[in-house]
Amino acid sequence: MIDRFINFFTSLRLTVACLAFALVLVFVGTLAQVQIGLYAAQSEYFRSFFVYWTPPGTHWKIPFLPGGWLIGLVLLVNLLAAHIKRFHLSRKKIGIILIHAGLILLLGGQFLTEVFQVESQMRIEVGDTKNYSESPRKNELVVIDTTDPDKDKVVAIPESLLAKGGEIRTPDLPFALRVEKYFPNAAPAGPMTGEAVKIKSADGIGSRLMFSPQPVTRSMDSVDLPAALVQVVSEKGPIGEWVVSATLTRFPINLQLQESIENLMPDVKVTAPQTFKFNGRTYEIALRQERYYNPYSVKLLKFTHELYPGTDVPKDFASTIHLTDPTTGDDRDIRIYMNSPLRYHGATFYQASFEQGDKVSILQVVRNPASLTPYIACSLVALGLVVQFLMHLFAFARKRAQQTKSLPAKSARPAPALQPALAHGKGRSL
């Protein structure tokens, strides 16, 4: 039993099968982007364990291909298992070992990147200072205790918990949050929007503005704007209920909404915080983009956007920022431009985009603890290849020298050029 198990995971056939599946997956996944868009294709085909097929008219999910994660994981296990089984530490195999160590590191590093990399964006106006970046897609429900005049205590609940519904309790809040309704994507709705389900709350902006569900977006260009009806409940009973929505907090969608309802409801302020009091403390509730705070702050001093003379082709985008870090004492000006990011404390700030008018710069902030692994892995593989090649070369040369020495007279016989290489290639390697 164990034998078969081990043989399966150490076999070269499994490697070939995995590579073949990977080939098919890349092909099918690339074609799927036409239908479902880049983002959905990435998550359904490559960032998944299985690729599912839903027969038309049903809700079944039938797996028909291994997903990118499964193929990667099996390949990694295969590689490691084969190594463990056949591992011999010998000088002759040092090249092979280095190559394989590089491959293992590459696969492992990619896995770590998938799991731990956090990508976010910092939208910053000229003259503004920011100490946080925001996730472009993920949202969080925040309950902020704003009572303290100097600082805010933020309890951030990920959207995944909100989607589960039910009651959310945490020792950090003196009340519970009951998720009455949750729509993964929603839009403000009028009373005449057909038969759609709508959410409307007793308190806050939701008493004036309703939301109805929308189909979940599949495109890379648009984002889901979730909305939820949240009731805040203390032990003594309900404190109130509020509609929270990313439409109200996400720039510039909130300002567009404000503009569109200005005639209809001139007294409604979309961006005004929804607050309530409980036990003498003031709380604010909102559904906003997930935020990642830094111990340092970034001030945008200048943004420039140059074109090639006489054309509309962009030549250079650059943000001049001032970085202030009270923890390290760093206090300096830095220029971030295309292909020249700022790397600071595990985060990399890239110049990603800007808004019209050159007053707003958008920096992509990437935190990847495994960012160095591809470099190390490739160096290891290259080193391994060089070592392996040189070892063969030296062995061959030595053998050749010996042969010519031992056979000085018999010059008629040609040198067996391939023999040494074959002799060394006996050991099976993956």
Next chain:
Amino acid sequence: MNPSPSLRPPSSRFAGRGQGEGILGTMHHLGGWCLQRSLSPWKRLGWRFALPICANLGLFRKKWLWLESIHGICCVQEQVHTAYHFTGLVGACLLAATLCCVADDQIRVYTVPKELPPTQLSPFPAQMAAGSQDIPFNAATVHWTLPAGWKENSPTPPRLASLAITGEKGGQAEVAITSFQGSVGTELINVNRWRGELSLEPVESSNVASVPVTVDSSEGKLYDIAGKSARTVVAEIPRNGSSWFIKLRGDNATVAAAKPAFLEFLKSVHFGGEDGATAGADPHAGLGLQGAPAAPSPASDGPKWNVPPQWVETPPRAMVFKGFEVAGEAGAKADISISFFPGDVGGVLANVNRWRGQMAQPPIDAGQLDGVTESVATLGGSGTMVDFMGTDAKTSQPARLVGVIVPHGENTWFYKLMGDAKVVKGQKDSFVQFVKTVQYP
């Protein structure tokens, strides 16, 4: 599996050291022997799975001796030797993946400094400092008598005047005059902005101190805020819908010395023009500043109508553009609501059925529509009118509803008169007349 386990050392990677030699080898053998003697087969199996996971996660990194004895336990057989690493590897992967999934669902709690509105971060909103075209600050004229020793600099927007003061020992201070439309935030926001410029903590509204001041016969307030090294004395004068700020700011000693002259200076200031924003006499016309634009009146964009005198406007309601109420006898009343939405919002049938729902009436189908509607000619085009009796679904009282749907341009307008049947009957004519004469923008 080997049915008679012995103390046969496995041909493990430690074999190179010499089997059974040294302390590691001894521990290795000892571990295997302990396992055979003391543990039941099930427990043995448990150890085989649990320990390698821990070992692979690096929990015992420094305890090599212990690890070695465990290694011995686990590799009493050749096959298990491989399984040991292998199960550990898979286990560690799964455990890591699970941890990551769980970590993603965690509630985070953190404390952050209060986020200041942009006006508090910089002396002026970002776009103002950069001289944007659509700034609501005034390009007005202002006159004054320059005190002795003060020097006039060319002002940069949004400043209307910039005066430099050089104190003793080379100390510097500046007097700046600015004017903005409206009230420019609350007193507290302004004071905290000035405090922020001096690196002072913001204060509560009860701690804001000011003295009255009169500039060019307008009443205002004078604030004096001293920081550690710098000090700000500022007069805020609301005048004809604009806010004027005359601010003296510089190092403590210079400001203290210049304050009497500053107070004299305030008396000499005269704002140009009656409205405080005479564009005609604008000395800064070349600076790309915009004069005070007329505030856009919502009425000028909306429709124009003549509201019958009995109708009383009601507070705003959800999705209702304008609401009115008419009172009848003995507390009876009817509501008039006007709303508009882009597009055809579902068409006439859907909206008639929506209204029928509000009156607890069964929906009708397209064939019946003609029988219950009539056409109304309005200034905005042809409308569709319905009139039916029923029960108000909210109050369960008998009621009557007269509704008109008018598609106009890109929008559809909804006019609804609903309430007590008697009141509705009395108001129907004036309601229809009202709807017919609405002038759309």
